Amino acid sequence: MLALVVSHLLVALALPWVAARNTRAAFTVAALPPAAALVWTLGHAGAVLGGQEIVESLAWAPRLGLEITFRLDPLALLMTVLVSGIGVLVLLYCPGYFGPGSADGRRSAPLLLAFAGVMLGLVLADDLLLVYVFWELTTICSFLLVGQSGISREQRRSAMQALVVTIFGGLVMLLGFVVLGEAAGTYRISELVADPPGGGAMAAAAVLILIGAFTKSAQLPFHNWLPAAMVAPTPVSAYLHAASMVKAGVFLVARLTPVFAGVVAWPVLTAVFGLLTMIVAGWRALHEYDLKILLAYGTVSQLGFVMVLVGAGTHTGAVAGTAMLLAHGLFKSALFLVVGIVDHEAGSRDIRELSGLGRRLPWLVVIAVPAAASMAGLPPTLGFLGKEAAFEVFLHGGAGQAAIAAGLVLGSVFTVGYSARLLWGAFANKPGIPATAAHAPGAGLLLPAAVPALAGVVLGVVYPAVDELSAAYAAVFEAGTDPYHLALWHGLNLALLCSLIALAGGLVVHAARTPITRVRGRLVNPLNAQRAYERSMALLERVAVGVTGRVQAGSLPTYLGIILLTVLAVSGTALLTRSTPIEQFRAWDRILQVPLAIAILIAVAGVVRARRRLTAVLLVGVIGYGIGGIFIIDGAPDLALTQFLVETLTLVAFVFVLRRLPVRFTQSDPAPGLRWVKMLIAVGGGVFMAFASMIFSSARQTPSGVSEQYIARAEQGAGATNVVNAIIVDFRAFDTIGEISVLAVAATGVASLILTSRHERRRRRGSLPITERSAADESAAPGNAGAAGPIRPGTGEDPQGRDPRQEEVRE
Amino acid sequence: MTETESQSPGEQEAWTTWDTPSERWLLSGYTRDRRERKILLELAARILFPTVLVFSLYLLFAGHEHTGGGFSGGLVAGQAFVLRYLAGGRMDSSSTVSLQPPVLIGVGLTIATFISLVPLAFGGTVLESAIYTFTVPMLGQIKIVTSLFLDIGVYLLILGVVLDLLRTLGSAIEADVAAVERR
Secondary structure: OHHHHHHHHHHHHHHHHHHHHOHHHHHHHHHHHHHHHHHHHHHOHHHHHOOOOEEEEEEEEHHHOEEEEEEEOHHHHHHHHHHHHHHHHHHHHHHHHHOOOOHHHHHHHHHHHHHHHHHHHHHHEOEHHHHHHHHHHHHHHHHHHHHOOOOOHHHHHHHHHHHHHHHHHHHHHHHHHHHHHHHHOOOEHHHHHHOOOOOOHHHHHHHHHHHHHHHHOOOOOOOOHHHHHHHOOHHHHHHHHHHOOOHHHHHHHHHHOOOOOOOOHHHHHHHHHHHHHHHHHHHHHOOOOEHHHHHHHHHHHHHHHHHHHHHOOOHHHHHHHHHHHHHHHHHHHHHHHHHHHHHHHHOOOEOOOOOOHHHHOHHHHHHHHHHHHHHHOOOOOHHHHHHHHHHHHHOOOOHHHHHHHHHHHHHHHHHHHHHHHHHHHHHOOOOOOOOOOOOOOOHHHHHHHHHHHHHHHHHHHOHHHHHHHHHHHHOOOOOOOOOOOOOOOOOOOHHHHHHHHHHHHHHHHHHOHHHHHHHHHHOOOOOOHHHHHHHHHHHHHHHHHHHHHHHOOOOHHHHHHHHHHHHHHHHHHHHHHHOOOOOOOOOOOOOOHHHHHHHHHHHHHHHHHOOEHHHHHHHHHHHHHHHHHHHHHOOOHHHHHHHHHHHHHHHHHHHHHHOOOOOEOOOOOOOHHHHHHHHHHHHHHHHHHHHHHHHHHHHOOOOOHHHHHHHHHHHHHHOOOOHHHHHHHHHOHHHHHHHHHHHHHHHHHHHHHHHHHHHHHHHHOOOOOHHHHHHHHHOOOOOOOOOOOOOOHHHHHHHHHHHHHHHHHHO | OOHHHHOOOOOOOOHHHOOOOOOOOOOOOOOOOHHHOOHHHHHHHHHHHHHHHHHHHHHHHHOOOOOOOHHHHHHHHHHHHHHHHHHHOOOOOOOOOOOOHHHHHHHHHHHHHHHHHHHHHOOOOOOOOOEEEEEEOOOEEEEEEOHHHHHHHHHHHHHHHHHHHHHHHHHHHHHHHHHHHHO
């Protein structure tokens, strides 16, 4: 299984090269790994349904107890068939949709395949943390696929919304995972299912994990990212936002329902939010004019439906949930692909513009009708089986159960309504609208759409196959004396009545669509999820701007003052209260230290008195070299060498920057009192440092054991007679790697800050005639310095000047 | 600035610029403005530049036994370029060897990280080092410790950081100053 997931990702890595040459070939190649996954999974289907489980495990970070564990069980089998099967079909559909050489196609081929890979990993993962990793990877793929080129504002906004909402949910879910994993002592899902932990923490974990599942599966109140994500190309929507990715939340709930069997909140929350989602989104779908948005709301609604079922935690609920999961994946992907064909061939997917397409595209109708029938729950489709089972779940309980059943019937009425609206809107002859012209779609587009539509009917007729799969998953739950089985005919019972009510009601709703829409127009709409999302994002931005404005005052003296005051307040207090005695105080160790110290002190006095910046910088250099001299006297040549080199470089950097600064220090303090404050802080910082260094240096009288070991092992262990070097590149090489990473990031950051300000200026004089501009570029000097701003000195030299010193401190 | 141009007859040299060099002393295609050229500095840079670079390499390789190491070596190499910049100006586009500082930084970091992971392939732990000793005719015994490669990564990275400093604080500010003067 690991090999399957990895092969997806490897092929995806190589795919951009293929896609740059031939998009059709790229999509065909991309379809191979999912096809392999599908074949492999189906090959093991018999064993898995027979109760066997296939487990693969690989140590990831053994010391942390992390491992990559994949497990193929009935639920994973079902999801793999959906993910890989629909993946193959969508990838084969893509070349016809995108057309040769399209930029979106070139971009989508590797991304879709990578998505198929991480989604496969997600459904097979048996470790909560691994689930989380794949979960976030699917979010990132979705972001890239929705955003596409990112040229239009709508693309960027939708991609961002999908990312923000699902990442938020993902992080909350991670918290839940940690709570759950720590309560149980294991992150393996199979172990959690076998032995569910108890205790109060479980309720918290349940809520946190459900928030994650709700965001991913677009449940109320997070549902709005899904309709917004419909700016993505239709195959992407069909795959990610109908068949697979949005199923992740429902899938996770199905996975963890046995674990949370003892938590009361779990079925209640899934039922309430799922039902609300089903009804509200179904109602919205009844009024949409864009076929794709209609389907998107339909998806949201159906996901709510499945959420109610899989969260119920009963045997029948599990059977119904898995059947609906499979049915929805099949009919929704088929319908999305059909809408994609309509859009592609007729140039529109607006109900108000399309008319008479049914006669022009008869084959498309043949595909769309069974898919829509499955969505509406008509026999003999898989959707009918699922819906019958779903009613059955809640028909034999108390008042609460009956209320849920009533809600489901209402939701199903809407489902039938918008299914009819979809067929009518796409294909019917509408009076008053001229017949839409359309090309005949090729087999490359029709076949991938026909397969899932047909599968929905075939699986409905050969229902024992699906029943075996559903029952295999549902075996975790108590079956009771007479377990429910999927069948086309259960006799005349309440569930059948519910189906009939839903069907009749839906047809009535569709027939009365004009008055209903009018009624909706009059209803006030106090709660709008989209507006709520936008408001909260705006609030977040305002808070960020406010906090940044307060914290980042832009004044170096203020920053320095705050840092020094913090040091004084925190470390200074510790120093005063602990009052470690200064032992063995000596005026000097070697007489040579005295003249050096005097020279340094003179330079220090000079710095304080200096009026010119250059003088001050040079005197600071004198201090630095003086300290280097003291290192030499103390017998630390490595340290001294580094000190000299860094000092030189700092000096050079200072001089570079000083070219852009006034020659003298500015003398205009806003208030005379401020001068005294500054002086006080500076003196306080100095006194603190002096005492601190005396205490620190007297704290250790003998070399530490670590140092002895370093010296003893340098030759043998590190092959170095220079212990300092042995420490840097061997004993503590990990520190070195960390430090050079920091240095690289800091240098790159500073460089880009400075170069960006130049780039901005250059762009602002973009109105220059081309000849002049190219001449200016040749000399690499901006011609118009009117916009030249000062380059802040503090940012420039700091990383260069300071980081090396950390190295010294360590030595 | 070519030779013929600067020695054209009739051009009266000001006393402040009589000692400005008229030849290209530095290998770069670009030279500073005549007013800013100093022959001593350019000569010194020309002579010292390769020497300092060699010295930096010595520091890099000597680090295991004597004072030195990748960090000081990189700084010394960087300062060779600082000298070169002070004498010749602009480093970014016209140096004979075009060294892109971000590339150097990246290469250095990549080498260091890669080297730290290599022992994993041989069943060791991250950052484990090995010592190889072999005898080369004429040179005698040579000892190579694999952590030397980590030092090489550090060396390149530090050199890249210094060059980045020259590119941003050096050339960029110089260009800004020139722009202000032109206005």
